[in-house]
Amino acid sequence: MAANILLVEDEPAIQELIAANLGRAGHHVVRAGDAETAQRIVRDALPDLVLLDWMLPGMSGIELARRLRADERTRAIPIIMLTARGEEQDKVAGLEMGADDYITKPFSPRELVARIKAVLRRRAPQATEDPVALGGLCLDPATHRVSAGERPVALGPTEFRLLHFLMTHPERVHSRAQLLDQVWGDHVFVEERTVDVHVRRLRAALEPVGQDGLIQTVRGSGYRLSALPAVAGV
Amino acid sequence: MAANILLVEDEPAIQELIAANLGRAGHHVVRAGDAETAQRIVRDALPDLVLLDWMLPGMSGIELARRLRADERTRAIPIIMLTARGEEQDKVAGLEMGADDYITKPFSPRELVARIKAVLRRRAPQATEDPVALGGLCLDPATHRVSAGERPVALGPTEFRLLHFLMTHPERVHSRAQLLDQVWGDHVFVEERTVDVHVRRLRAALEPVGQDGLIQTVRGSGYRLSALPAVAGV
DNA sequence: CAGGAAATTGACGATTTTGTGACAGGTCAC
DNA sequence: GTGACCTGTCACAAAATCGTCAATTTCCTG
Numbered sequence: 001m002a003a004n005i006l007l008v009e010d011e012p013a014i015q016e017l018i019a020a021n022l023g024r025a026g027h028h029v030v031r032a033g034d035a036e037t038a039q040r041i042v043r044d045a046l047p048d049l050v051l052l053d054w055m056l057p058g059m060s061g062i063e064l065a066r067r068l069r070a071d072e073r074t075r076a077i078p079i080i081m082l083t084a085r086g087e088e089q090d091k092v093a094g095l096e097m098g099a100d101d102y103i104t105k106p107f108s109p110r111e112l113v114a115r116i117k118a119v120l121r122r123r124a125p126q127a128t129e130d131p132v133a134l135g136g137l138c139l140d141p142a143t144h145r146v147s148a149g150e151r152p153v154a155l156g157p158t159e160f161r162l163l164h165f166l167m168t169h170p171e172r173v174h175s176r177a178q179l180l181d182q183v184w185g186d187h188v189f190v191e192e193r194t195v196d197v198h199v200r201r202l203r204a205a206l207e208p209v210g211q212d213g214l215i216q217t218v219r220g221s222g223y224r225l226s227a228l229p230a231v232a233g234v
Numbered sequence: 235m236a237a238n239i240l241l242v243e244d245e246p247a248i249q250e251l252i253a254a255n256l257g258r259a260g261h262h263v264v265r266a267g268d269a270e271t272a273q274r275i276v277r278d279a280l281p282d283l284v285l286l287d288w289m290l291p292g293m294s295g296i297e298l299a300r301r302l303r304a305d306e307r308t309r310a311i312p313i314i315m316l317t318a319r320g321e322e323q324d325k326v327a328g329l330e331m332g333a334d335d336y337i338t339k340p341f342s343p344r345e346l347v348a349r350i351k352a353v354l355r356r357r358a359p360q361a362t363e364d365p366v367a368l369g370g371l372c373l374d375p376a377t378h379r380v381s382a383g384e385r386p387v388a389l390g391p392t393e394f395r396l397l398h399f400l401m402t403h404p405e406r407v408h409s410r411a412q413l414l415d416q417v418w419g420d421h422v423f424v425e426e427r428t429v430d431v432h433v434r435r436l437r438a439a440l441e442p443v444g445q446d447g448l449i450q451t452v453r454g455s456g457y458r459l460s461a462l463p464a465v466a467g468v
Numbered sequence: 469c470a471g472g473a474a475a476t477t478g479a480c481g482a483t484t485t486t487g488t489g490a491c492a493g494g495t496c497a498c
Numbered sequence: 499g500t501g502a503c504c505t506g507t508c509a510c511a512a513a514a515t516c517g518t519c520a521a522t523t524t525c526c527t528g
Contacts, residue, residue, distance in 0.1 A: 101335075
């Protein structure tokens with residue numbers, strides 16, 4: 001059960017210690033020394049879990065937690081807070097704020113790993129699970145079905161994710177690099193041309209249900225999903 | 235969010251203190267002074283949550299937790315353990331054993347209440363006792379029977395719970411991890427592939443009564459129970 | 469209209485995911 | 499005890515999907 005974990009901790013020694021232990025447990029760790037940096041990283045990298053020190057210089061851990069809970073995209077990311085012994089109010093405040101668990105320093109590596117595992121396990125199912133309807137197409141992440149009117153559309157996992165992304169970001173041109181980041185994940189190493197191939201497969205699956213022309217090529221830039229017909233001039 | 239809580243604690247003073255606080259928070263508290271009594275009460279009263287002191291005369295808290303997890307009917311009841319400071323081994327052992335949380339004595343009433351609230355919250359939508367009928371299948375939790383029309387279907391306990399969950403959450407795709415959480419319990423350590431095996435056994439039991447195709451595989455995501463046919467078109 | 473960059477397409481081997489059968493333990497009623 | 503279930507895990511087979519490539523077509527530029 002490897003996971004991407006963002007560690008927010010201002011003290012280098014502790015940061016190092018925790019990172020080493022998590023790494024040994026098979027997790028991938030990204031570090032941040034303050035809440036502002038952490039917030040940026042969360043937006044970009046969308047980690048699976050945030051390990052958050054409650055006492056930080058500048059923006060406090062509580063404030064960061066509040067912001068993460070306020071943003072729809074980061075709301076579902078579990079947070080485990082690290083507190084010094086005796087900060088009892090914080091524990092309560094943290095749990096009420098939406099932290100999924102907390103650990104009191106000092107703690108043992110085994111305990112930390114056990115907690116992380118437990119939290120990851122019970123991670124809620126829903127994450128942008130709302131159905132999307134657009135231009136005669138309907139895609140439902142919860143049931144993992146795509147349909148054009150009555151007719152169902154069969155897609156492979158990657159095509160499904162690609163279509164989902166395009167449908168949630170329509171009318172906008174996405175470069176191949178952006179699509180790789182968003183659909184494949186920013187850590188994957190594949191040719192940009194691969195995007196072309198999947199776009200083609202997606203088009204092939206959409207064409208027999210009368211949804212051709214939905215995905216448009218913008219020469220030199222990338223692809224765009226649009227309910228409007230492609231413009232000839234530009 | 236009132237709840238029935240079983241408090242297992244051998245020391246009368248602490249028992250009194252906790253019970254008073256929980257009562258003030260609107261919970262209904264039943265008390266037990268030892269693990270044997272507690273076990274009997276759990277079987278009879280099926281509380282919503284067990285507050286369990288780890289150090290008990292006679293049967294230990296750990297042993298009681300193990301037994302509760304072993305019994306199908308009590309498996310889902312959340313357990314919060316109470317430990318004295320420094321019993322770090324116990325914390326880990328407890329979390330691995332299936333405790334949902336722990337609190338180190340001494341603790342503040344506010345913290346205790348917050349923890350209980352948190353644990354109860356993430357334990358929200360659970361199985362009902364009502365019979366479920368869906369797509370020619372009928373499952374009755376009360377009698378523990380499954381039938382397809384007139385023909386009965388024989389299932390093992392795990393397959394029964396799996397089918398029960400799928401029938402109460404149809405159409406939706408469930409990842410293996412989610413199924414482990416919901417059907418096995420979020421504290422069980424088993425391989426994800428175990429789900430595959432049980433799905434297979436379930437399919438094997440359903441097929442002779444003409445209910446094949448009910449449980450569908452969604453490649454890369456998980457499984458889904460659906461009366462609708464899986465997408466054929468390809 | 470030619471040249472060339474960019475995009476499409478079809479094919480194919482590699483990789484990942486899932487289905488299956490077997491098996492060693494464990495539990496429980498007898 | 500003991501024998502009939504259940505269970506979780508493997509190793510392997512089968513199936514589906516993926517990424518890449520090379521050939522081809524499309525489209526813009528000059």
